[in-house]
Amino acid sequence: MILFAGKRVFTPSLAPSLLFSRVYLSPFYFLSEDDHSPTDASEDSVEVRVQPIRAHHPHRPPTPPTPPAHHKFHKFRKHYSALRQEYPPHTGAAPLSPGTRAAARNRRKPAEPRRLCHEAAPKRPHSPDPPRAAKAARTDGATDVSEKSAPSSPSPGAPPLLQHHPLLSSFRRPPMGAFPPLLIPPAWPPVTAQWGYPRVVNPLGWAGLTPGLTPALSPHHYPMLLPHPPSAGAHPAARAEVSVVRKAGKAPSKFLSPVAGAGRRRGRRGRQHAATRARRDDDDTIHALLQPSKQKQRNYKNMTRERRIEANARERNRVHTISAAFEKLRTSVPAYSHNQKLSKLSVLRIACSYILSLSRLAGHDYSAGGTEPSFSECVDLTTRTIQSKREARSAAAVCSAGSAVKHNSRPPDVCPVLLVVRLALLREGTDLPPRRAVRASPSRKGLVTP
DNA sequence: TAGGCCATCTGGTCCT
DNA sequence: AGGACCAGATGGCCTA
Numbered sequence: 001m002i003l004f005a006g007k008r009v010f011t012p013s014l015a016p017s018l019l020f021s022r023v024y025l026s027p028f029y030f031l032s033e034d035d036h037s038p039t040d041a042s043e044d045s046v047e048v049r050v051q052p053i054r055a056h057h058p059h060r061p062p063t064p065p066t067p068p069a070h071h072k073f074h075k076f077r078k079h080y081s082a083l084r085q086e087y088p089p090h091t092g093a094a095p096l097s098p099g100t101r102a103a104a105r106n107r108r109k110p111a112e113p114r115r116l117c118h119e120a121a122p123k124r125p126h127s128p129d130p131p132r133a134a135k136a137a138r139t140d141g142a143t144d145v146s147e148k149s150a151p152s153s154p155s156p157g158a159p160p161l162l163q164h165h166p167l168l169s170s171f172r173r174p175p176m177g178a179f180p181p182l183l184i185p186p187a188w189p190p191v192t193a194q195w196g197y198p199r200v201v202n203p204l205g206w207a208g209l210t211p212g213l214t215p216a217l218s219p220h221h222y223p224m225l226l227p228h229p230p231s232a233g234a235h236p237a238a239r240a241e242v243s244v245v246r247k248a249g250k251a252p253s254k255f256l257s258p259v260a261g262a263g264r265r266r267g268r269r270g271r272q273h274a275a276t277r278a279r280r281d282d283d284d285t286i287h288a289l290l291q292p293s294k295q296k297q298r299n300y301k302n303m304t305r306e307r308r309i310e311a312n313a314r315e316r317n318r319v320h321t322i323s324a325a326f327e328k329l330r331t332s333v334p335a336y337s338h339n340q341k342l343s344k345l346s347v348l349r350i351a352c353s354y355i356l357s358l359s360r361l362a363g364h365d366y367s368a369g370g371t372e373p374s375f376s377e378c379v380d381l382t383t384r385t386i387q388s389k390r391e392a393r394s395a396a397a398v399c400s401a402g403s404a405v406k407h408n409s410r411p412p413d414v415c416p417v418l419l420v421v422r423l424a425l426l427r428e429g430t431d432l433p434p435r436r437a438v439r440a441s442p443s444r445k446g447l448v449t450p
Numbered sequence: 451t452a453g454g455c456c457a458t459c460t461g462g463t464c465c466t
Numbered sequence: 467a468g469g470a471c472c473a474g475a476t477g478g479c480c481t482a
Binding site for chain 1: 456459
């Protein structure tokens with residue numbers, strides 16, 4: 001659909017594939033040069049003037065005609081996350097070395113604690129209001145949209161943050177369960193829709209723990225789009241582009257919400273249809289970024305709205321890289337079942353006990369205090385960590401009730417990693433002590449903490 | 451409905 | 467000056 005040229009009106013009733021029209025069209029408000037604003041961005045119809053993407057980005061592969069059937073309209077981030085991992089890895093990143101900036105950062109002092117909201121902020125003359133005050137201001141609806149919104153004019157000579165969206169590269173879904181089935185770990189199949197998007201780790205691990213494989217922020221690697229209102233003679237890539245990759249949860253944005261929270265008057269626990277909710281969130285951003293204005297909105301640092309958006313994109317990319325590394329780590333540690341939902345904290349705890357077990361197996365002692373625990377104790381600790389009440393609860397719930405990951409469900413079983421280790425020990429003539437019965441008791445919580 | 455977990459935005463600090 | 471890193475605030479989703 002994004003290959004359409006000219007003026008088209010998209011409605012959800014056009015075709016099944018156009019159910020995604022808003023999602024996929026939103027990043028591409030390629031406004032014609034004689035009209036700088038979309039005429040209609042309502043939920044039911046979006047009138048846009050799109051230009052052939054290939055005209056702007058001749059190096060992008062052709063876009064498949066339709067998205068796969070498994071895509072969910074309200075789970076746009078699933079597709080976003082998967083496609084992001086399909087993107088070609090960046091090879092320019094240099095590995096860490098003692099003289100690198102990353103190494104030097106380890107010596108940096110921790111930042112000063114943040115001031116409380118009610119405290120004075122002498123260095124913030126332009127936005128002294130705390131977040132709650134900002135929220136109240138938005139709720140009042142007294143904000144003048146024409147004054148609050150930024151003009152979104154590109155910096156002279158600055159390249160656009162994104163010249164093409166990864167959604168254009170392919171609608172294909174990355175291979176699920178592509179890991180060799182007998183490699184445990186890292187052989188945990190991805191848990192689909194655990195957090196709303198598939199936790200698929202690229203086997204090559206561009207966002208893994210290897211610094212050299214982690215791509216630096218590049219407009220070609222990240223789909224955060226900046227508003228670049230078209231201007232006569234401007235580079236085609238600098239046309240209007242707005243961010244639509246918005247997660248459901250987000251903090252109030254003084255920059256991005258000049259429309260007085262049109263989509264934010266809902267309650268804290270309000271239940272909207274996910275698609276509608278996401279669409280309104282996107283509409284907020286689109287409207288905010290496309291609103292014409294006479295003056296650039298700046299914050300206390302005299303930072304323009306565009307630079308704030310750029311910083312947000314970088315921060316998102318950074319956090320996503322961390323999340324991807326966590327996901328890679330999750331696939332590298334044992335779990336209670338294939339469906340076990342591990343939080344980041346759980347992954348860290350399990351990884352600590354797992355490393356301790358492996359280190360003891362190799363004859364080393366990485367335990368705190370050098371207590372030299374036996375391998376059996378370490379394995380037991382790992383098992384109890386995995387099977388702790390909190391960690392195992394989700395797995396049991398998923399397996400018993402049958403949820404969105406039905407196709408991936410199986411009864412809770414013994415941790416395969418520990419089972420493999422145990423079989424190996426049996427082959428060597430040794431064995432582990434019998435596994436304790438898992439019982440959810442408050443006292444156990446302290447035991448399983450590495 | 452409360453709590454856990456998460457993503458996102460934002461400003462502060464430090465470094466290049 | 468600008469980017470990376472960090473922490474606080476906020477709100478959405480999910481589960482018990």
